Amino acid sequence: MNIEYPRILPTGDRALTVEFGNEIDEKINSHLMGFINEINRLKIKGIEELVPSFRAVLIHYNPGVLSYDEICHKIKEVLANPFDDVGHRKRIVEVPVCYGNGLGPDIEHVAEHAGLSVEEVIDIHSREPYLIYMLGFQPGFPYLGGLDERIHTPRLDSPRLKLEAGSVGIGGAQTGLYPMESPGGWQIIGLTPVRCYNPDKENPIPYNAGDYIKFVPVDYEEYLRLKEIDAKGEYEFTVTEG
């Protein structure tokens, strides 16, 4: 089937989907995020909420303010004019991680599987920032792209019933972190001392789709220190523009 992107798809009477492609690709995602920035900038009356995913965005709107024809017209106008992709303006959120140390029980297995030392695994995993394609599955769960092939590791044969909130892991070709306690089948290589899910904060999740996450290795002492700061609600994530 030959499809021309971007395209608008009806999604009930209160939403529509704009698709920018049909694969998981940094360029497509960057174009999509640029489109979302543009829609946000225009502050179109009647648009209620945008839900980005890998290569599409679900736009919720109020049909009492905007009809389907009207919103389609506005979207086509935005699409017809060039807008900035976000690829050249990276917002990088640093997430401290204590690797191994009993907090990442599978790190030796990941190292063994890769034929590398634990230090090398940590170095590779924390070297480059990862693009957040989208958030979902649970609040703040980031779908990250770009895990180095050398440390791809199959999931556990049988998932653990309970992963601690903040667990950082590898599942096949993906890496990410579980902001909330949850069952899960990923290889857990570390734990972040700070909460990436905090409903008491104005921004309950410290990062958005389209941002990058950079894992910063910390030792056990620093892990305990940061955990204490976070428990008092005083931890501020380091954010850089790259």
Added chain:
Amino acid sequence: MGIVFNKGGLFTTVQDYGRMGYQSSGFHVCGVMDRHAFWVANLLLDNKDKEAVLEFTICGPTLYFTSDTVICITGGNFDPKINGEPVLMYHAIQVKQGDELEMGFCKSGTWGYIAFAGGLDVPLVMGSRSTDLKCGLGGLEGRKIKDGDEIEFVKSVKTLPNLKERFVEAVEYGQEEVEVRVTMGPQDDYFTEEGLKTFLNSSYTVTHECDRMGYRLDGPEIEHNELGADIVSDGIAKGAIQVPKHGKPIIMLSDRQTIGGYTKIANVISVDISKLVQCKYPQKIKFTKVSVEESQTAYHMERERLQLLNKRFIHKRFLARFFSRWKN
């Protein structure tokens, strides 16, 4: 000044319109299943249209009132009684301190609602009082109500003017087949001609696997084309009809996940979600295709009906205020 739950009921939660604005971070919207019943209950009490209510299913709660107030019961019929005497649904009801409201087993429909003049005082979490059971967020400590729980009212409203005029005709839920209107898409191009025909020409049965997250239906398998049943995951709207590989529809509702990877053949129009969620096993559902324009006309008609009802009360409210001022 509030209520004590002598019995929590089987599955009672605090819900409002839903937690909007956080889906992009992966938060479920939650909120009431039947928005029509919710709106009408609040409207009859002069409440804000998004005031939190109690929602329950299968077997409702039993409440003890620690102060006078006015309530309204809507949605499915749970045989409501105050101090053992049956009371009317879709009517504003004066209750007194010490009264006991008992909701029984569900006689018709699926979800029942009680709204309170003055509202339920649970914390506003991220703009909403809705209970998100998966995250343990909102409502009463992020969980369902249990025996002995207490909830205060936001403000004291001991009575309301024109109580006798505050009613509308009750919505009745039968056992017969229900017509549910849908708009096609976003992934209707993942199905064969035959598959689309099957979807629109067959009756589907509501199964036991129905909850706040979604309703699984049973019936003839809907055939996918060569593109298959899986997509690169994208956002899920309320009322989205997912068809996984097994070919049976699953309708995504209040507690749905924000993103999913199954094809969505169509979307139930927002006006018809109320009657859909009040269906139960083994009731039959038939889908009817409408255009997006028609679905939005239906939306406008529903809003107008509610606004008309609201106007009826605004007029009364104005007169009541005028006379009370004149008397003073």
